Amino acid sequence: MSLQEALQKKKNQLKATKTIVTHADGSKVIEIGNDVKKLEERSCGFVIDTKPDVTPACIIENALYLGSQDSVDVNNIDKYNITHVLSVGIETPNIDQTDLVCKFIPCLDLPETNLNSVCSEANAFISDAIQNNKIVLVHCNAGVSRSAAIVIAFLMMHQNLNFNDAYGLVKSKRECIQPNIGFVQQLKMLQSNVS
Structure with a gap:
C-alpha cells in the first residue's frame, strides 16, 4: 500500500464534523466535511461582549x-x-x-x-x-x-x-x-x- 493510499484510507475513517461559520456580513453557513450549506439565520458578524469592561x-x-x-x-x-x-x-x-x-x-x-x-x-x-x-x-x-x-x-x-x-x-x-x-x-x- 502506498503512502497516498494509506492516507486516503485514514481520511475515509474520519468522522465529518459540523462547523458553523459566521461571515463579517452576518451570513452563516454550515460546513460538514466538504459540503457547505447556507443557513437562513443571521447574526451580527462579530462576537457580542457579555461582560462589561468599564474601566479605561x-x-x-x-x-x-x-x-x-x-x-x-x-x-x-x-x-x-x-x-x-x-x-x-x-x-x-x-x-x-x-x-x-x-x-x-x-x-x-x-x-x-x-x-x-x-x-x-x-x-x-x-x-x-x-x-x-x-x-x-x-x-x-x-x-x-x-x-x-x-x-x-x-x-x-x-x-x-x-x-x-x-x-x-x-x-x-x-x-x-x-x-x-x-x-x-x-x-x-x-x-x-x-x-
Whole structure:
C-alpha cells in the first residue's frame, strides 16, 4: 500500500464534523466535511461582549485613555476628566454631556481594512485635543483591536516610539489588547515610514 493510499484510507475513517461559520456580513453557513450549506439565520458578524469592561486604561497621564464601549459612561467621563471621545468603528454611546466632544470614525475590524486614512483622521483628533490640554478616550467595541491599533499608531507618530515599544506600552496598560494581524502588519510598515 502506498503512502497516498494509506492516507486516503485514514481520511475515509474520519468522522465529518459540523462547523458553523459566521461571515463579517452576518451570513452563516454550515460546513460538514466538504459540503457547505447556507443557513437562513443571521447574526451580527462579530462576537457580542457579555461582560462589561468599564474601566479605561490610562496610556498617557492626563491626556489619553483606551477602553471598550462600556468605558464611555458619565461616571468615567467625570472621574477621568475626559473631554473628547474618539469612537472607532462603533458609534459613541449616548451620553448626557453637552460639552463632550465626540468623533466617530468608521473602521471594520478586518485584516484587510486600510488603517492609513483612519489613523490620519484619528491622530489629528487626538493630537489637537492633547495640544489643547484636553483628555481623550479612544474606544471601539471591545477596546482590543481597532482602538488599540489607533493608540499604538498615535504613539508611534507623535511620541516617536517604534512599534514594539508602542505596543509594549499599550499592552502594559491594557493587557487584553490584540490588534488583528492585518493591523499589526500595517503598524509595522508604518514604523518604516516614521523612521
